[in-house]
Amino acid sequence: MTPRQVVLDGRRLVVCVGSGGVGKTTSAASMGLWAAMQGKKVLVLTIDPARRLANSLGLTEFGNDERRIDLSDVDVVDGGQLWAMMLDTQTTFNELIVQMAPNQETAQRILDNPIYQTMSDTFAGSQEYMAAEKLHDVVSTGRYDLVVLDTPPVKNALDFFEAPGRLSRFFDRQVISWFLNPPKRTGLLGSLKQGTSTVIWKMLGYVFGHDFLEDLSDFLLLFQDMYEGFRERHQMVLKLFRSQECSFVTVCAPTEPSVEVAGFFSKELSQRSYSRGGTVVNQVHLCGDVVLDPQVLLGEQAKELSQDLQDWTAASLVARLGAAHRRLRALAAGERLLIQKVQSFSSGFLLEIPRLEGEVNDLKGLARIASILFDDASVSTDS
Ligand SMILES: Nc1ncnc2c1ncn2[C@@H]1O[C@H](COP(=O)(O)OP(=O)(O)OP(=O)(O)O)[C@@H](O)[C@H]1O
Ligand SMILES: [Mg+2]
Structure with missing residues (x-):
C-alpha cells in the first residue's frame, strides 16, 4: 500500500498515531493538504497544534468550528478544499449532551448539575475521548471526502483505543441502577442487600454531604436515558475504526522510545484488526555515505x-x-538500525521524512513534507 492509496482510495478517515512530539500534527496536516490539492474536500481535526503552525493556517483560537484554509499559495485541483478544526474538548462534551439529551430542558439541567461540571472537567481533559466523539460526528455527516485525525500525545498509548468506551463504561447500567433503584425487600438476602446499601448511602452522605448525594442521584437519573445512546456511539466509532474506510498511520521519530511506542501501536492495531496504512519515520538525519574531511x-x-x-x-x-x-x-548510522527495527514490525508503506531546516510551520513547509510523502518512493512492508 502506498500513501496515495491510503489517502485517495475510498478512505474517509485517516488517523495519525504515535508518541509525543514526533510530527503527528505535521503529518496529518501534510496529508490533508495533499489530498485537498488533488481535489478532495478534506478536514484536518487537530488537537493543540504547535502555535506557529496554527497561526499560519489561520487557526488563531480554539473552537469547534471548522475553518477553511486559504490555499491560494498552492496548486489545487478544482473542488479541492482544506478545512481545519482545533478541538475544544469542553465544548465538545457540552454539545454532546445537548445532542443526546431527550429535550432541551434535560440538557440544561445536566449542564447545570455540579456533578456533571466536575465530571466533564475530567472527561473533557481526556482529549483522546473527545477526539473520538467528534470524529463520529464529522465522519457520519458525510460533509467531507476525507477526515484526517491528528491524535493527542497519549500518556498511555492505549488510551486512544480505549477512549470511546470510557463514558459508556462509566455509566454502566448496573452502577446506575444501584444508585437509582435500591434493592427491594425480598427475603433475608434482599433485606441484607437493602441493609448494605442503606449503610453505604448513609456513609456516602456522611463523607460527601447530602447535597452531593442529591446532585448525584439527580444527575444519574437525567443520564439514565442517554446510556444507550453513548453505548451505540461507542459501537459506531469502533466499527468505523475497523472498517475499510479507515486507515491508521503510525508516526515516529528515529529514537528508541518513539520506535518502541510505534511497535506497540502496530501490535495493538493488528490485534484489533484495524487497517494499518503505513508508518512515517519523521525527522530522520540524512547523511550521505561520503566521509568529508x-x-x-x-x-x-x-x-x-x-x-x-x-x-x-x-x-x-x-x-x-x-x-x-x-x-x-x-x-x-544509529537511526538506520532503528529504522530497520521499524521495518520489522510495520505494515503498509514505510516512509522516511528528513529533518528539515528550522520548523515546519506554514503551508509551504507542509507542502514540502507532502511532496516527500506522496512521491511514491516509499518502501512497502506488505508481505
Ligand atoms: N520533518 C521535520 N523537520 C523539521 N521539523 C519538524 C519536522 N516534522 C515536525 N517538525 C517540527 O517538530 C515539532 C513537533 O511536530 P508536531 O507538532 O507535528 O508533533 P506532534 O507529534 O504533533 O507533537 P505533540 O505530540 O506534542 O502533539 C514542530 O515544531 C514541527 O514544526
Ligand atoms: Mg500534535
Whole structure:
C-alpha cells in the first residue's frame, strides 16, 4: 500500500498515531493538504497544534468550528478544499449532551448539575475521548471526502483505543441502577442487600454531604436515558475504526522510545484488526555515505579568511566542523538500525521524512513534507 492509496482510495478517515512530539500534527496536516490539492474536500481535526503552525493556517483560537484554509499559495485541483478544526474538548462534551439529551430542558439541567461540571472537567481533559466523539460526528455527516485525525500525545498509548468506551463504561447500567433503584425487600438476602446499601448511602452522605448525594442521584437519573445512546456511539466509532474506510498511520521519530511506542501501536492495531496504512519515520538525519574531511576541504580557505584573527581560530573552527560531521554520521548510522527495527514490525508503506531546516510551520513547509510523502518512493512492508 502506498500513501496515495491510503489517502485517495475510498478512505474517509485517516488517523495519525504515535508518541509525543514526533510530527503527528505535521503529518496529518501534510496529508490533508495533499489530498485537498488533488481535489478532495478534506478536514484536518487537530488537537493543540504547535502555535506557529496554527497561526499560519489561520487557526488563531480554539473552537469547534471548522475553518477553511486559504490555499491560494498552492496548486489545487478544482473542488479541492482544506478545512481545519482545533478541538475544544469542553465544548465538545457540552454539545454532546445537548445532542443526546431527550429535550432541551434535560440538557440544561445536566449542564447545570455540579456533578456533571466536575465530571466533564475530567472527561473533557481526556482529549483522546473527545477526539473520538467528534470524529463520529464529522465522519457520519458525510460533509467531507476525507477526515484526517491528528491524535493527542497519549500518556498511555492505549488510551486512544480505549477512549470511546470510557463514558459508556462509566455509566454502566448496573452502577446506575444501584444508585437509582435500591434493592427491594425480598427475603433475608434482599433485606441484607437493602441493609448494605442503606449503610453505604448513609456513609456516602456522611463523607460527601447530602447535597452531593442529591446532585448525584439527580444527575444519574437525567443520564439514565442517554446510556444507550453513548453505548451505540461507542459501537459506531469502533466499527468505523475497523472498517475499510479507515486507515491508521503510525508516526515516529528515529529514537528508541518513539520506535518502541510505534511497535506497540502496530501490535495493538493488528490485534484489533484495524487497517494499518503505513508508518512515517519523521525527522530522520540524512547523511550521505561520503566521509568529508573539513581540513582537506576548507583548511586553506579558512586560513586565508582568518588572517586578521588569532592563529587558532580557523584551526579550532575546522576541528569543530569535523567533529560535528562525525557525530552526524554516527547518529545517522544509529537511526538506520532503528529504522530497520521499524521495518520489522510495520505494515503498509514505510516512509522516511528528513529533518528539515528550522520548523515546519506554514503551508509551504507542509507542502514540502507532502511532496516527500506522496512521491511514491516509499518502501512497502506488505508481505
Ligand atoms: N520533518 C521535520 N523537520 C523539521 N521539523 C519538524 C519536522 N516534522 C515536525 N517538525 C517540527 O517538530 C515539532 C513537533 O511536530 P508536531 O507538532 O507535528 O508533533 P506532534 O507529534 O504533533 O507533537 P505533540 O505530540 O506534542 O502533539 C514542530 O515544531 C514541527 O514544526
Ligand atoms: Mg500534535
